[in-house]
Amino acid sequence: MTLSEGKEILRDSSRLWWQNTKDFWRRFRKHPLAVLGLVILIIYILMAIFAPFIAPHDPNKQSISNRLLPPMAFEGGTSEYPLGTDYLGRDILSRIIYGSRVSLLVGVISIAISVFVGFVLGAIAGYYRGFFDTVLSRFSELLMAFPFLIFTIFVMAILGPGFWNLIVALTFKAWVEFFRLVRGEIMSEMTKEYIEAARALGRSSKEIITLEIVPNIFHSVLVLATLRMGYMIITEASLSFLGIGVPPRIPAWGTMVADGRDYILNAWWISTLPGLAIVILVLSINLFGEGLRDVLDPRLKKD
Amino acid sequence: MLLDVKDLRVQFPSSRGLVKAVNGLTLSANKGEILGIVGESGSGKSMSLLSMLRLVPKPGEIVSGEINFNGDNLLKKSDREMRMLRGKDISMVFQDPMTTLNPVFPVGEQIREALRIHGLIKGERKWFFSDRKDRERERVLELMAEVGIPSPDLRYLEYPHQFSGGMQQRALIAIALAGEPQLLLADEPTTALDVTIQAQILELLNRINEEHGTTIILVTHDLGVAAEFTHRMVVMYAGLVLEQGPTRTLVEEPAHPYTQGLLNSIPRIEDRRKKIEAIPGTVPDLINMPPGCPFHQRCKYAKRECIGTELEMIEVDKGHQVRCILYT
Numbered sequence: 001m002t003l004s005e006g007k008e009i010l011r012d013s014s015r016l017w018w019q020n021t022k023d024f025w026r027r028f029r030k031h032p033l034a035v036l037g038l039v040i041l042i043i044y045i046l047m048a049i050f051a052p053f054i055a056p057h058d059p060n061k062q063s064i065s066n067r068l069l070p071p072m073a074f075e076g077g078t079s080e081y082p083l084g085t086d087y088l089g090r091d092i093l094s095r096i097i098y099g100s101r102v103s104l105l106v107g108v109i110s111i112a113i114s115v116f117v118g119f120v121l122g123a124i125a126g127y128y129r130g131f132f133d134t135v136l137s138r139f140s141e142l143l144m145a146f147p148f149l150i151f152t153i154f155v156m157a158i159l160g161p162g163f164w165n166l167i168v169a170l171t172f173k174a175w176v177e178f179f180r181l182v183r184g185e186i187m188s189e190m191t192k193e194y195i196e197a198a199r200a201l202g203r204s205s206k207e208i209i210t211l212e213i214v215p216n217i218f219h220s221v222l223v224l225a226t227l228r229m230g231y232m233i234i235t236e237a238s239l240s241f242l243g244i245g246v247p248p249r250i251p252a253w254g255t256m257v258a259d260g261r262d263y264i265l266n267a268w269w270i271s272t273l274p275g276l277a278i279v280i281l282v283l284s285i286n287l288f289g290e291g292l293r294d295v296l297d298p299r300l301k302k303d
Numbered sequence: 304m305l306l307d308v309k310d311l312r313v314q315f316p317s318s319r320g321l322v323k324a325v326n327g328l329t330l331s332a333n334k335g336e337i338l339g340i341v342g343e344s345g346s347g348k349s350m351s352l353l354s355m356l357r358l359v360p361k362p363g364e365i366v367s368g369e370i371n372f373n374g375d376n377l378l379k380k381s382d383r384e385m386r387m388l389r390g391k392d393i394s395m396v397f398q399d400p401m402t403t404l405n406p407v408f409p410v411g412e413q414i415r416e417a418l419r420i421h422g423l424i425k426g427e428r429k430w431f432f433s434d435r436k437d438r439e440r441e442r443v444l445e446l447m448a449e450v451g452i453p454s455p456d457l458r459y460l461e462y463p464h465q466f467s468g469g470m471q472q473r474a475l476i477a478i479a480l481a482g483e484p485q486l487l488l489a490d491e492p493t494t495a496l497d498v499t500i501q502a503q504i505l506e507l508l509n510r511i512n513e514e515h516g517t518t519i520i521l522v523t524h525d526l527g528v529a530a531e532f533t534h535r536m537v538v539m540y541a542g543l544v545l546e547q548g549p550t551r552t553l554v555e556e557p558a559h560p561y562t563q564g565l566l567n568s569i570p571r572i573e574d575r576r577k578k579i580e581a582i583p584g585t586v587p588d589l590i591n592m593p594p595g596c597p598f599h600q601r602c603k604y605a606k607r608e609c610i611g612t613e614l615e616m617i618e619v620d621k622g623h624q625v626r627c628i629l630y631t
Contacts, residue, residue: 019460193402200356200397201390201478202420215407 027295034291040284048100055094056082059251063089068267084269086259092269095251096277102252103281106163106236107229110170115225117171118178123209125179126186133183140176148173152235156244163246166239170232181224185217219296226289230282237278253278304371305518306332306355306486311368313350313359313542320590324350324363326542326597329616332486335516337509339533339550341526341565345586347542348522352488355520356393357385372486391421394479395488399495400471404463410474411459414443417481446477450507469500476507480515487511487519493528505532526565530554535622538562541587541597544616548623558625560602596628604629 029035047054069085070077071092077084083092125133143151155169186209189195198212239245240254248255253274260270313325325347332338340348354365357377370377372393377385397403404413418424418439426435440459447455450473463471472492479487489508493501509532512519523529529536530550537547538561546559557563564582584601587593593600599609609628616624617631 193397193399194405196358196360197395197397197403197475197478198405199358199389200395201417202386202388204386212405216405 024295028291031291031294033287034294037284037287037289037291040280041288044100044104044281044284047097048104051097051101055091055097056080057091057094059090059094059098060249061090065089068263068270070267071269071273083273084267086256086270087263087267092256092273095256096253096274098251099253099256099274099277100281102163102240102246102250103233103236103278106166106170106246107233107285110167110174110232111225111229113167113171114174114228115178115221117175118180119182119221121175122179122182123186123214126183127190127205127209127213136179137183140179143173143176146173148231149235149238152239153242153244156239161244161247163250166236166245169239170235174228174232177228178221178224181221182217185220186213189213189216219293222296223289223293226285226292230285230289233278233282233285304331305334305373306520307369307371308351308355309369309371311351311354311370312366313347313354313363314366315363317590322589323592324542324589325354326592328368328539328542328544330537330544330547332518332520334485334518335512336534337512337519337521337532339529339536340520340522340539341524341529341536342539343524343586345589346539348524348539349490350542351539352395352490352520352522355486355488356389356395358389387421390417390479390484391423391482392484393486393488394482394484395490396472396475396479396492398491400468400475401463401495403475404466404471406463409460409462410466410471411440411443411447411455411461413463414446414474414477414481415439417478418442421482423482442481443477446480447474450474450477450480451503452477468496469503472496472500472504473507476504476511480511480517483515485518487517489519489521491523492521493523493525501528508532526569538565541589541592543597544626545598546623546625546627547616548620548625552620552623558619558623558630559598559627560604560629561598564601596626 028038063085066081066085066089067087069081069089071084072079072082074084081091081093083096085091086095121136125136146154151173152169155172156165159165159168190213195208195212198208203212236245237252237254237257240252241258243255243258245254246252256274257271257278260267260272260274263270308328308330311325311328312323315322315324328347328351330338330340340351342348350359350363353359355370355372355377357365357380359365365378368378372388377388380388404410408416415436424435424439424442426433426438428434444455444459447458452458452470452473458466458470463474466474476492487508492508493504496504505528508519508521511517521529521533533550535548536550536553538545538553538559540561546553546557546562553562554566557566561582564580567580568582570579582601587597587600593610595610595612596602596605596614599605602609606628612628614626614628614631616626618624619630
């Protein structure tokens with residue numbers, strides 16, 4: 001940056017923002033695997049948004065004459081069903097495309113709610129401590145004592161299958177991790193001198209939390225959120241596999257894997273391909289999250 | 304008189320009992336002077352400074368006393384009123400500049416934030432946008448130049464870790480100056496810096512004092528620093544003032560045995576043969592304070608009467624007061 005450039009940037013606030021974005025991208029590019037993860041993630045997101053336009057068939061349309069067709073690269077496959085069909089003659093490719101909607105929505109919504117709840121409660125508990133903190137901490141320890149999958153199965157068994165019930169079951173326990181992370185981070189940030197300095201400048205407690213501490217801990221929350229999102233997607237698939245996730249009429253990858261269970265020896269593609277879709281999605285999310293961690297940590301910023 | 308502290312007491316409850324960090328502090332600062340507070344670690348000087356902004360960390364609290372700033376008792380103000388005062392009328396510079404700046408924001412933006420908190424710069428509307436931000440940035444660049452940060456344009460967007468210790472401290476002084484405060488509290492502002500940088504920072508504080516007439520209270524454990532840069536000095540020990548007076552008098556004719564001891568323990572380069580005399584013993588336990596003079600256990604002139612009697616400050620010369628039985 002030259003002197004005149006520096007002046008230019010100061011004159012115009014939008015340039016400042018642009019500069020930061022460019023900075024972010026420059027550092028993010030240094031992690032090729034993270035970029036790959038981001039690209040795959042974007043493909044998945046586009047696929048979910050434009051599913052009706054991309055999918056060659058109606059995902060629920062059955063065609064008895066075209067049952068158990070293999071993918072087109074194998075003997076007996078046709079280009080009409082590029083990834084084959086299942087035991088009811090439904091197009092696997094279309095079902096995978098539509099299935100990405102469930103997986104991504106469940107992942108994003110359950111994580112968003114968990115982060116929000118965990119963040120607010122964790123910030124209050126970590127900053128003010130006291131009775132509120134004690135109660136919440138003990139409650140979170142209680143929830144931590146249950147295995148995640150078993151707990152969600154338990155909640156689903158009570159609520160019954162359904163999209164929003166699934167979200168409730170997943171967030172019921174997932175917020176705890178964000179609560180504990182935020183609470184711990186806030187408590188450690190509280191000991192730093194910049195908090196005292198902010199107070200000496202006349203900032204209120206609310207401003208200190210939101211304007212001083214949150215930007216310092218936001219990156220670790222974001223990284224945990226991306227990593228946990230993969231886990232949420234896997235849990236959703238597991239529940240759907242067990243038949244207690246989303247209702248069977250909505251195409252979901254977990255349900256598809258379960259559908260192919262009985263045909264695994266002579267029609268391997270029914271289970272394998274949606275399984276592969278899950279693996280690739282979760283892997284790309286994790287790769288992206290790892291890269292994000294390296295880029296966002298302000299303490300690692302280097303020129 | 305700008306600041307007048309009367310019989311201030313700060314206590315911390317602990318599992319062993321009450322820690323009496325500040326124990327009846329009485330001092331005053333006049334407009335435009337640099338007042339030094341010197342003392343060993345644990346003498347309560349930092350706590351006294353924090354209590355002037357009512358920022359004593361929990362669970363500590365100010366149990367009694369008065370802090371009059373421009374005639375208003377700060378201890379009677381509401382939390383909101385105190386917030387309005389902090390960073391505007393009274394600012395503070397901290398000891399460790401590295402940790403005092405928020406690591407995630409550019410330094411210039413942090414200085415701008417100090418202007419924004421108190422709405423010090425008003426903007427004008429042009430179309431739909433206010434030009435407040437731009438005006439604030441201009442002012443920040445001025446402030447950065449004033450505290451001696453070279454090429455502020457370039458450094459505005461740099462992060463704290465890209466600044467050296469001395470530059471960080473300059474940035475913090477710029478933040479403190481943003482509100483054009485009447486009183487600047489400096490808590491060992493040079494302790495974490497190199498000796499050469501120390502002198503520059505002190506020179507800067509001195510210039511601010513001369514140009515703006517800002518009253519500065521400088522807390523330090525370095526008697527040399529205090530002797531060189533302050534107009535008046537207060538010697539604290541165990542949360543109590545033992546001696547106060549014009550810096551010159553205190554350095555040349557120290558009255559209290561403790562001040563004498565402190566001055567004798569400074570190594571002098573011109574006289575190598577002279578032995579450095581350390582004061583024996585340590586600061587008394589702030590939970591079980593000895594009755595009477597807190598220094599009697601380490602004092603070479605201690606008499607039996609020192610133990611029981613609580614002494615008031617005794618005026619030995621004009622403006623020079625001492626708390627010692629030798630002068631009764």
